Amino acid sequence: MNRAIAIAALASALFIARPAAAQQSGWTDYSPSKTLFTMGYQISEPIGDLKSYTPGTSFRGVTFDWRSMLSRSFSLGLRFNWNRWNDNASQVQATVTPGGTPAGATPGTLSGPVFRYADQFALQAVGHFYFGDRESLFIPFAGVGLGGVWSNSYQQTIDLGFSQNGFYFISTPELGLLWNFSRGRTSAALHLSVLYNFTTASFRNVSNAQALVETMGLTVSY
Amino acid sequence: MTLGSAVYTQPAPAVDFTAFKTYYLDPQMEVWEDGTQKLPQPVGSTTVTTIQQQMIKYGYTQQATPPTGTNLPNADVGLRLVFLQSNFTYYVSSGYCSVYWAYYACWPGWAYAGSYSTGTVLMMMVDTRTGQIAPAPDNATVWATALYAVLRGSSLENSNQLNSAIVRAYDQSPYLKNSP
Numbered sequence: 001m002n003r004a005i006a007i008a009a010l011a012s013a014l015f016i017a018r019p020a021a022a023q024q025s026g027w028t029d030y031s032p033s034k035t036l037f038t039m040g041y042q043i044s045e046p047i048g049d050l051k052s053y054t055p056g057t058s059f060r061g062v063t064f065d066w067r068s069m070l071s072r073s074f075s076l077g078l079r080f081n082w083n084r085w086n087d088n089a090s091q092v093q094a095t096v097t098p099g100g101t102p103a104g105a106t107p108g109t110l111s112g113p114v115f116r117y118a119d120q121f122a123l124q125a126v127g128h129f130y131f132g133d134r135e136s137l138f139i140p141f142a143g144v145g146l147g148g149v150w151s152n153s154y155q156q157t158i159d160l161g162f163s164q165n166g167f168y169f170i171s172t173p174e175l176g177l178l179w180n181f182s183r184g185r186t187s188a189a190l191h192l193s194v195l196y197n198f199t200t201a202s203f204r205n206v207s208n209a210q211a212l213v214e215t216m217g218l219t220v221s222y
Numbered sequence: 223m224t225l226g227s228a229v230y231t232q233p234a235p236a237v238d239f240t241a242f243k244t245y246y247l248d249p250q251m252e253v254w255e256d257g258t259q260k261l262p263q264p265v266g267s268t269t270v271t272t273i274q275q276q277m278i279k280y281g282y283t284q285q286a287t288p289p290t291g292t293n294l295p296n297a298d299v300g301l302r303l304v305f306l307q308s309n310f311t312y313y314v315s316s317g318y319c320s321v322y323w324a325y326y327a328c329w330p331g332w333a334y335a336g337s338y339s340t341g342t343v344l345m346m347m348v349d350t351r352t353g354q355i356a357p358a359p360d361n362a363t364v365w366a367t368a369l370y371a372v373l374r375g376s377s378l379e380n381s382n383q384l385n386s387a388i389v390r391a392y393d394q395s396p397y398l399k400n401s402p
Binding site for chain 2 (some may be wrong): 090093096106107108109110112113156157158159202220
C-alpha cells in the first residue's frame, strides 16, 4: 500500500514538473531569427529613357529573396525579381527620312499603333543592415543589391515586331521597414521597401534603364 | 498577331501641288500576290467616296472619264490603288512598277523602301499632264502612300480599315492642298 502511494506521488510530481520544464526551455531561451525569406509584389515607375519608352507605372513585378543573418544587424543573401513595363500607343506619328535618297528629298510621315514592353529579370547578391532592436515591432533597414539583369524588350507595329535582349549589370540601393506582426521562434513581418534599380540595360533609345520600385511583401524568419 | 494599321506618306522632292487641279481615280485596284500580278479588282464604292471627299477637301476636281487605249487620263494627276496581297511579310518594298496608262510608274526611289506587311495597299499619285513626264519612272510619281495591313485575307471586305487609313493618309499630307 505504501509502495502504491509512493508511485502515485512520484507520477503526480512528474506530471506537475513536466510543464515547468517545458516552459523553462521554450520561453527563456533567446533564439533570434537566422534566416529570412521574403516574397513580394512590386510596383515601379520608370525613370529617364525608360520613362520615354514606356511612360506609365508598372503594376507587374514580383520579388523573392533569401537572407542569412551574419550578425545581429547585418544579413547577406540573394534576390530575384522581375518587372515589366509596357505601353500601347494607338497612334504614333514619326518623320521618316529615307536612307540613301537624293539630297533635298522631302521626309515621309509614318503613323500607326505601337505596342512595346521591357522585361527585366534580375538576380542579385543583397546585403542589409537593420536599425534598432531586432525584437521590436518595426525594424527599419537599408540595403544594396549587386548582380546581373537579363533585359528583354519588344516593339511591334501592325505585324512587324522587333526584339532585343541582353545581360547587363544591375545595382539596387534599398530602404525599407519590417513590421513584425507575429513574433516567436518563427516570425512573420510585413515588408515595405523602396528600391532604385540602376541597370546598364540599353535598347532602342534607352540607355541605362532605371526605375523606382516599391515592394510590398511578406517576410518569414526563423 | 496584327496590331492595327500603319500609314506612310511622302511627297516627291520639290513637287508643286498647286499646279494640279484635276484628278482621275482608276476604278480598278491592281492586285499583286507575292510578286505576281493578278486580275484587278474594282475599288469599293465606299473607298471611291472616301477618296473623292479627301481630294475635294484639298481643292481638286474629279475627271471621271476613263482614258481610251493607252492615252493618259484627261486630268493633271492620276490615282491608283495597288493591293499587295502577300502571304508573307516582306522586308523590301522597292521594286514595284506598273503601267500607268501611257507609261511606267514605280514605287519611287526617294520614298521609304523599308518593310511592308501582309494586306498592304499602295496609293500612288502620278503626274498625268501631257508632256510633263520626265523619262525616269521615279519622276512621274508625285505622292506615294503605303497603307500597311489594311486588308486581310484575299478580298477587299475590310473596307472600313482601308477607308480610315486613306483618311489618315490625307490628314498627314496637308501639302496636297492645291491652292495657297
